[in-house]
Amino acid sequence: MTETPTRLLVAASGTGGHLFPAIATADSLSDYHIEWLGVPDRLETQLVPQKYPIHTIAVGGFQGKPGLGTLMTGTRLATAILKARHLLKQGNFQGVFTTGGYIAAPAILAARSLRLPIILHESNALPGKVTRWLAPRCTQVAIGFAVAARYLPKAQTTVVGTPVRADFxxxxxxxxxxxxxxxxxxxxxxxxxxxxxxxxxxxxxxxxxxxxxxxxxxxxxxxxxxxxxxxxxxxxxxxxxxxxxxxxxxxxxxxxxxxxxxxxxxxxxxxxxxxxxxxxxxxxxxxxxxxxxxxxxxxxxxxxxxxxxxxxxxxxxxxxxxxxxxxxxxxxxxxxxxxxxxxxxxxxxxxxxx
Missing domain, CATH: 3.40.50.2000 (Glycogen Phosphorylase B;)
Known part of the structure; x- marks a missing residue:
């Protein structure tokens, strides 16, 4: 009897700095069933579909001073969390792997609400605010630079470097x-x-x-x-x-x-x-x-x-x-x-x- 492959949702969006490490890692998990979660009209909609099924959810980042824009972004985030949660349940995914971008927060918070395991990869020596906030909510945080661990004292960290495209x-x-x-x-x-x-x-x-x-x-x-x-x-x-x-x-x-x-x-x-x-x-x-x-x-x-x-x-x-x-x-x-x-x-x- 053929064993059913583990189902993993990869959440990575925005720039090549988020996408290329995620794609390289996904390609190393050939025995997993992988689907992608991204944001409409971002780079992932060009790079990912030829490799993996992709789902998109509209979500933005928190920037600037608090105000009406922040409230609207918060509303979109709450909606995105609910949509990500629905996707995780409907797709029977067994965990989430994310390298960041706008999609990381709703994916992590949705997986956390379902008590699914979460792996977050942080490539920078100084993790961003969202990473510092979300890292303790993740099962494991993989880091590109050893120095990043000092900014994530409440997270389980391990140094893995940052994956690059296969041609390197x-x-x-x-x-x-x-x-x-x-x-x-x-x-x-x-x-x-x-x-x-x-x-x-x-x-x-x-x-x-x-x-x-x-x-x-x-x-x-x-x-x-x-x-x-x-x-x-x-x-x-x-x-x-x-x-x-x-x-x-x-x-x-x-x-x-x-x-x-x-x-x-x-x-x-x-x-x-x-x-x-x-x-x-x-x-x-x-x-x-x-x-x-x-x-x-x-x-x-x-x-x-x-x-x-x-x-x-x-x-x-x-x-x-x-x-x-x-x-x-x-x-x-x-x-x-x-x-x-x-x-x-x-x-x-x-x-x-x-």
Whole structure:
């Protein structure tokens, strides 16, 4: 008699930072029956349906000062909890796994009301307010950075790293760009929302880099009106790029924001970096992430308000000219990588949702 597979509801929504770790973990649970819970018109509605059945519930986040908007968001949250509870009961799900986003709160609270096991993954060094509130209500909280545990004193935590897409750990496809093998390559990463301020700094510094024979691949995001203002045969600008693994494996250096997912990719590919945290991230959590890498010697942390084009230009040229120092940074980045993070997180799920 064939055993019925364990039914797991994955709740992950919003950005790649929430979705890619959830997808990687779900893919490591091939013996489970998995369905997805997300939010309409978010990235999951594009990435998930080809892999897993998806359900969506409209819910927003709590932002700004308390007022009418907060009351409306609270009402939507209560409605979302009831809908999630109905879905969990109707689908006979045996547990919930979430990596955050707006959908995390209703999924966790609905599962809690049904006394179902819950696993929450937190990728940032400084967990957000919602995570700090919900973590004690979860059966297990898996964390990407060990330092995050100090902010979750009432939760059961275990360090697993942050899962990445399979092409980072598998043999990835060749680089699509005609960059000579001997040429130094700098990759600029602004995160899923882009980074207009970083883009401006890079474009101002880039002429000196190009003159020095450096190639640049610049992922600008789609919010920069000046994205194509710099033209050069060795400067490649595009809003996004799907095949980031071979690009970072080829890169000698990166200039990047400090989202947890991007840092995980830099660690696995052993890519030294200058990290410029997004200054308006909630509770400045990108700075907390970047400090972990800077303290390890894997990256240089510079706050956006402290950085001029001349400083960025000189720092990159200096670091690329110091092969010994660059190798030390690469090895330090690699020491922060948890290559089997998806499998570790899957094992946490297996231990809790049976």
């Amino acid at each position: 750990t598998n043999e990835s496809e060749p680089l699509e760009f005609p960059i000579p093998d001997h040429a130094p390559l700098v990759v600029v990463l602004g995160g899923s929302q882009g980074a207009v301020a970083v883009n401006r700094l890079v474009r101002a510094a880039a002429p000196a880099w190009l003159e020095a024979g450096i190639w640049i691949v610049h992922l600008t995001g789609n919010l920069d009106p000046d994205a194509h203002s710099l033209q050069h045969p060795h400067y490649i600008a595009m809003p996004f790029y799907d095949h980031i693994a071979p690009l970072l494996k080829r890169a000698n250096f990166a200039v990047s924001r400090a989202g947890a997912g991007t840092l995980t990719e830099l660690a696995i590919t052993k890519t030294p970096a200058i990290l410029i945290p997004y200054p308006y991230a909630a509770e400045d959590h990108q700075t907390f992430n970047a400090k972990v890498f800077a303290q390890q010697g894997a990256a240089v942390l510079i706050q956006q308000q402290d950085l001029t084009p001349e400083q960025l230009q000189g720092k990159v040229l200096y670091l690329l000219g110091d092969s010994t120092g660059l190798n030390r940074m690469a090895e330090a980045a690699g020491s922060l990588a948890v290559v089997d993070s998806a499998n570790r997180l899957a094992e946490v799920v297996r231990a809790v949702v049976v």
